[in-house]
Amino acid sequence: MIRLFSVREKQKKDAAAAANGKTVKQSAGELRLQKDISELDLPKNVSIRFPNGNDKIMNFEITLKPDEGLYKGGAFLFTFAVPTGYPHDPPKVKCVTKVYHPNIDLEGNICLNILREDWKPVLSISAIVYGLTYLFLSPNADDPLNKEAAAMMQQSPAQFERVVSQSVARGCSIGGEFFPAARGDRSG
Amino acid sequence: MTFEVRIKKWHAVASWTWNAGDDVCGICRMPFDGCPPDGKYPGDDSPVVWGICTHAFHLQCINRWLQSQTEQKCPFCRRQWEFKQAVVGGEDESEDGAGT
Numbered sequence: 310m311i312r313l314f315s316v317r318e319k320q321k322k323d324a325a326a327a328a329n330g331k332t333v334k335q336s337a338g339e340l341r342l343q344k345d346i347s348e349l350d351l352p353k354n355v356s357i358r359f360p361n362g363n364d365k366i367m368n369f370e371i372t373l374k375p376d377e378g379l380y381k382g383g384a385f386l387f388t389f390a391v392p393t394g395y396p397h398d399p400p401k402v403k404c405v406t407k408v409y410h411p412n413i414d415l416e417g418n419i420c421l422n423i424l425r426e427d428w429k430p431v432l433s434i435s436a437i438v439y440g441l442t443y444l445f446l447s448p449n450a451d452d453p454l455n456k457e458a459a460a461m462m463q464q465s466p467a468q469f470e471r472v473v474s475q476s477v478a479r480g481c482s483i484g485g486e487f488f489p490a491a492r493g494d495r496s497g
Numbered sequence: 498m499t500f501e502v503r504i505k506k507w508h509a510v511a512s513w514t515w516n517a518g519d520d521v522c523g524i525c526r527m528p529f530d531g532c533p534p535d536g537k538y539p540g541d542d543s544p545v546v547w548g549i550c551t552h553a554f555h556l557q558c559i560n561r562w563l564q565s566q567t568e569q570k571c572p573f574c575r576r577q578w579e580f581k582q583a584v585v586g587g588e589d590e591s592e593d594g595a596g597t
């Protein structure tokens with residue numbers, strides 16, 4: 310899913326980065342993030358966008374289009390806010406496309422271990438993208454943020470599957486809450 | 498709040514990439530013979546340190562991480578972090594200026 314860059318490729322990039330390294334004064338967190346982004350090798354179902362311009366990298370958006378699993382066919386927009394303490398502090402990630410998912414609540418908060426207690430400064434934006442991809446491939450009902458979704462997933466998996474694919478493709482109401490079709494925009 | 502992600506498996510691949518003769522600090526991703534983003538000069542100002550697990554970081558980088566944690570663990574392998582003498586570390590590269 311994620312092709313890790315080769316060492317040689319990376320060394321070339323490092324050399325290039327070092328060559329034009331003395332441009333604008335950047336914070337340590339920004340420098341590290343810049344490396345993450347230059348090394349980012351996104352699969353074709355994931356895209357990145359810098360809404361504030363390419364020089365304002367601390368806030369960006371990732372769109373994920375799951376190519377397998379229950380959420381296939383949908384497009385989900387995530388906002389990343391990278392703190393100046395990065396990589397010691399993890400980025401704050403939200404799913405702003407409203408989604409019926411046991412590990413994502415209606416405000417777009419995401420329950421993913423590496424965004425919280427299991428974050429380590431050797432992780433990177435790639436690791437988070439991988440984690441998000443995995444989350445949409447394998448929702449986990451054991452530790453839910455959306456308890457109703459988790460309960461349905463456990464008790465009537467067939468119904469859960471039906472409801473998810475319908476909400477993703479066309480939009481539908483689930484338990485009185487409307488989930489618009491997942492087109493990768495802000496609906497949460 | 499734990500979500501089971503197969504990140505361990507991925508992590509093994511990632512650490513292999515970063516350690517395969519790559520003289521870059523895993524935290525700041527700056528070369529070991531350069532300096533971390535908060536250091537002014539390479540060399541004495543930015544020593545490279547090893548843990549007993551053989552993972553290496555800039556002193557500033559690992560210190561900052563350890564200070565933010567209640568448990569002192571290596572950010573790569575999660576083993577207990579204990580400083581190891583740089584000269585007997587697992588890396589065979591000499592770090593320019595770090596030991597002078």
Ligand SMILES: [Zn+2]
Pocket residue numbers: 522523524525526527533554555558
């Ligand atoms: Zn460092």
Ligand SMILES: [Zn+2]
Pocket residue numbers: 548550551552571572573574575576
């Ligand atoms: Zn280690």
